[in-house]
Amino acid sequence: MRTMLADAPRTALTMAYWGFVLYLFLPLTLMMAMSFKNAAFIAFPIGDWTFDWYLKVMQDKPFLEACAYSVLVAGLTTLAATVIGVWIAMLIATTEGRRGAVLFALACLPAVVPGMISAISLRIFISTIDMPTGTAAIVLGHTVHAVPFVVVMALTRLRSMPANLVDAARDLGADSVVAFFRVTLPYLGPAIGGGMIFCILLSIDDFVRTFFLGGYRPTLPMLIFAKVQGGMSPEINAMATLVLLVTGAVGLYAEYYTRRSRSR
Amino acid sequence: MDPVVQFQNVTKAYGQAVAVDDLNLTIQAGKFVTLLGPSGCGKSTTLRMLGGFEIPNSGRILLAGKDVTRLPPNKRNVNIVFQDYALFPHMNVARNIAFGLELKGLHSSAIHKRVMELLALVQLQDYAARMPSELSGGQRQRVALMRALAPDPQVLLLDEPLSALDAKLRQQMQIELKSIQERTGKTFLFVTHDQEEALTMSDQIVVMNNGKVEQMGDPHTLYSRPQSVFVANFIGDANLLRAKVVGADAQGTALTWNGKQVGALPSAHAMKQGDSVLIVVRPEALRFLSVPSGEGFAGKIRKRVFKGNHTSMTIEVDDGSQLNALVHPGESEAISGEDVWLGWNPRAATVIRDESAAG
Numbered sequence: 001m002r003t004m005l006a007d008a009p010r011t012a013l014t015m016a017y018w019g020f021v022l023y024l025f026l027p028l029t030l031m032m033a034m035s036f037k038n039a040a041f042i043a044f045p046i047g048d049w050t051f052d053w054y055l056k057v058m059q060d061k062p063f064l065e066a067c068a069y070s071v072l073v074a075g076l077t078t079l080a081a082t083v084i085g086v087w088i089a090m091l092i093a094t095t096e097g098r099r100g101a102v103l104f105a106l107a108c109l110p111a112v113v114p115g116m117i118s119a120i121s122l123r124i125f126i127s128t129i130d131m132p133t134g135t136a137a138i139v140l141g142h143t144v145h146a147v148p149f150v151v152v153m154a155l156t157r158l159r160s161m162p163a164n165l166v167d168a169a170r171d172l173g174a175d176s177v178v179a180f181f182r183v184t185l186p187y188l189g190p191a192i193g194g195g196m197i198f199c200i201l202l203s204i205d206d207f208v209r210t211f212f213l214g215g216y217r218p219t220l221p222m223l224i225f226a227k228v229q230g231g232m233s234p235e236i237n238a239m240a241t242l243v244l245l246v247t248g249a250v251g252l253y254a255e256y257y258t259r260r261s262r263s264r
Numbered sequence: 265m266d267p268v269v270q271f272q273n274v275t276k277a278y279g280q281a282v283a284v285d286d287l288n289l290t291i292q293a294g295k296f297v298t299l300l301g302p303s304g305c306g307k308s309t310t311l312r313m314l315g316g317f318e319i320p321n322s323g324r325i326l327l328a329g330k331d332v333t334r335l336p337p338n339k340r341n342v343n344i345v346f347q348d349y350a351l352f353p354h355m356n357v358a359r360n361i362a363f364g365l366e367l368k369g370l371h372s373s374a375i376h377k378r379v380m381e382l383l384a385l386v387q388l389q390d391y392a393a394r395m396p397s398e399l400s401g402g403q404r405q406r407v408a409l410m411r412a413l414a415p416d417p418q419v420l421l422l423d424e425p426l427s428a429l430d431a432k433l434r435q436q437m438q439i440e441l442k443s444i445q446e447r448t449g450k451t452f453l454f455v456t457h458d459q460e461e462a463l464t465m466s467d468q469i470v471v472m473n474n475g476k477v478e479q480m481g482d483p484h485t486l487y488s489r490p491q492s493v494f495v496a497n498f499i500g501d502a503n504l505l506r507a508k509v510v511g512a513d514a515q516g517t518a519l520t521w522n523g524k525q526v527g528a529l530p531s532a533h534a535m536k537q538g539d540s541v542l543i544v545v546r547p548e549a550l551r552f553l554s555v556p557s558g559e560g561f562a563g564k565i566r567k568r569v570f571k572g573n574h575t576s577m578t579i580e581v582d583d584g585s586q587l588n589a590l591v592h593p594g595e596s597e598a599i600s601g602e603d604v605w606l607g608w609n610p611r612a613a614t615v616i617r618d619e620s621a622a623g
Contacts, residue, residue: 164350170337171315171344172364172415182363186354 028244035237053238063239066223073135073210073219074203077142081199082192084143085150090184092151093158104155111148118145119212126213134215141209146202150195157191158184190258197254201247266328268293268451269314269419274323276309283309285475287323291419291453291468296445298454298462301472302498307455310472311421314453315344328418338367343412344421348428349404351396357383357407358392364415382410385444402433409441413448422454426461438464459499463487471495487546489614491532496544496616503550503587505543506618509535517615519543522561522583527610533617540618547576547590549612552598553605560607563587568600579606 038048057063092103110118122141123133131137165187169179185192207221214222220243227236269291276284284306291297299307312318314325316337325333332340343364351360358379365375383389386406396404405425412420422441426434442465445452456462462469463483471478471486471494479486479495490496493504507521512535517528521543528543535541553560566586567578577589577598589606598604 162348162350164346164348165352167317167337168344168346168350168352168411169363170317171342172411173338173367174363175336175338178367183352186352189354 031237032241032244035234035241037234039234053234054242056235057238057242060235062218062223066218066220069217070204070220073138073142074200076135076139077146077203078196078199080139080143081146081150082196085147085195086154086185086188086192088147089151089154089158090180092155104151107151108148110144115145115206115208119209122209123212132215133213134217137213137215138210138219141213142203142206145206145209146199149198149202150192153191153195153198154188157188161187194254194258197250197257201251201254204243204247266293267291267326268328269453270324270326271310271313272324272326274310274313274320274325276306276313276318276320282475284313284320287475287477289470289477289480291451293451294449295467296442296452296454296465297468297470298456298466299470299472300456300459300462300498301478302457305472306475307457307472308423311344311423311453311455314419315342315421316340341415341417342419342421343415343417344423345408345412345425347424349396349408349425351404351408351411353396355396356392357388357394357396357399360396360407361411361414363411368415378414382414385447386410386440401429402437405429405437406440409444413444413450417450419451419453422452424456425454426456427458434461435464441465463499469499471498473498488612489529489532490544490616492616493542493619496542496614501547501588501590503545503547505545505585505587507541507543507615509537509539509541509615511537512615516610517541519615522581524561526608526613528613528615529611531615533615535615541615542618544614544616545587545608546612547588548592549608550579550587550589550606551608552589552591552596553607560605563604563606565598565600565602565604568598579604581606 035053036049036051038050038052088103088107092100092107095103119141122137122144126133126137126140161184165183166179169183170176174182204220207225210219210222211225218226224236224239224243227233227239267290269289271287271289274284274287275282283304287306287310289310299310301307309318313320314327316332316335316339319334323333324331327340327342352363355363358376361379361382362375365378370378379392380389383392386409388403388406388410391399391403391407396407399407408425409422426437426441429437438461441452441454445465454462454465466483468480469483469486470480473494479491481489486495486499490499490502496502496504505521507519507526510518510520510525512518512531514530517531517535519526519528519541526543531541561581563579563581565577566580567576569576574593575591577591579587579589581587587606596604
């Protein structure tokens with residue numbers, strides 16, 4: 001009796017945890033289940049099961065084009081954000097004291113500015129400089145948002161790097177550029193890899209910035225949004241399920257990859 | 265003998281703190297030279313200035329006669345073995361050692377040959393493909409040493425490389441370092457605060473204190489003929505006896521201590537009658553005299569500590585001063601509280617200026 005009483009807080013914590021997990025997975029499970037329903041509207045009971053919605057989605061040209069477009073935007077964003085982020089991290093790591101703290105705070109700002117505000121201000125900005133909406137504008141918006149995540153990941157790794165490594169490279173005949181590419185960059189490898197995957201996920205997931213900065217070509221979230229406006233159907237569920245599985249797999253792999261390389 | 269390194273009036277200060285103060289130092293080629301001193305004495309700064317990681321405020325540094333004072337690290341032909349080895353964690357042993365050779369633009373077959381030669385020198389041929397994280401401390405040490413030796417530097421700089429190893433391994437590495445130095449014929453400039461390390465390996469020891477060279481010489485000379493209180497205390501243990509000079513010449517120094525005349529080696533400093541000086545007598549140079557005689561001093565054993573291969577004794581003499589003696593087995597069976605007579609061979613005692621009296 002005593003032990004049960006003593007364990008009461010722990011039991012409550014455990015139950016709260018599983019309650020949270022249920023709350024997290026129930027809607028997702030429901031969404032996935034409905035994607036297999038052999039009927040045009042979403043409601044219980046499911047009755048007949050089918051793969052037809054998936055076959056339809058896989059042949060849906062606008063969907064495939066939106067996927068390709070999202071991947072293109074994500075790729076460009078990742079490229080730009082990684083270069084800029086690592087650059088900023090190197091600068092912050094070599095700046096001492098207060099100035100370094102200020103640089104760091106500034107670099108992190110885009111991560112905490114609300115997406116809505118950032119999107120509106122960027123929209124106003126690009127029309128002020130007569131830049132058309134479209135791919136370049138989207139990539140610009142996504143990059144600003146993604147850079148802080150690369151900075152934080154690269155900086156964490158840089159701070160754990162023994163200062164002597166670069167000294168050793170210089171001592172053995174490397175100038176500062178060679179030392180960066182042959183020692184610092186490989187050392188940052190795992191952090192950069194993790195940061196890149198994070199950039200891809202952030203970009204593919206982004207709706208608000210894309211909505212304000214995009215042209216006529218829809219990205220994946222835009223396409224799904226447009227379809228939802230036209231009424232829910234199991235086809236949307238199938239699309240959403242596919243996106244969930246792919247991004248989930250990528251995210252888990254990123255976690256595994258950074259963990260493995262950190263333990264070395 | 266050519267001087268391979270020359271420091272000429274080199275000063276390095278960080279703000280108000282002077283790390284190296286008007287240093288003049290010449291290092292001969294092919295020698296194992298140690299910079300010895302307590303932390304903050306400027307020995308590491310001296311090494312880093314030679315490596316190119318610090319630029320002196322004034323003075324010149326010559327490497328094989330060429331002024332390298334302001335050259336960046338990659339433009340001077342010296343290499344460092346860092347205190348924590350600084351092996352590249354993402355490269356295996358062979359690639360670590362090859363790093364400096366690749367940057368010299370050597371052909372890959374020549375690099376491979378040289379890497380294997382170096383690995384053979386430290387019996388690590390089978391470890392070429394290992395990552396640094398898979399090596400023991402001693403193995404990392406050897407790889408770091410070979411990586412620094414690979415580009416054939418004019419001087420190899422070693423920045424307290426043994427301090428991360430445990431005592432047993434450290435002794436083993438001391439012997440190995442010395443033998444590698446002898447086999448390769450390279451000039452080694454070794455930095456340490458450990459006097460035993462310095463005595464074991466060095467051809468020349470440079471004792472540094474407060475950014476200046478306190479004394480320079482071979483280990484035996486430094487130990488047997490220290491020229492200052494600092495050197496006497498920093499290298500080995502010393503009994504410092506305050507005495508008055510009676511007379512000095514090239515044969516030796518005559519002094520009075522505790523009312524009796526005693527002898528010591530000729531002094532390096534000019535001495536005249538009546539000068540107040542310190543006699544340096546090493547604990548192992550104190551001798552127990554079997555019979556009370558006019559020669560020795562009466563004392564009482566206050567403490568006796570058995571240390572295995574020797575016994576350490578603290579003896580109080582008549583004037584109240586305490587002397588430490590190191591007694592080998594069979595030399596004396598005197599026990600604590602016993603009255604003894606002791607003295608020393610004048611050839612084992614040196615005289616230095618009494619800085620406290622002079623100042």
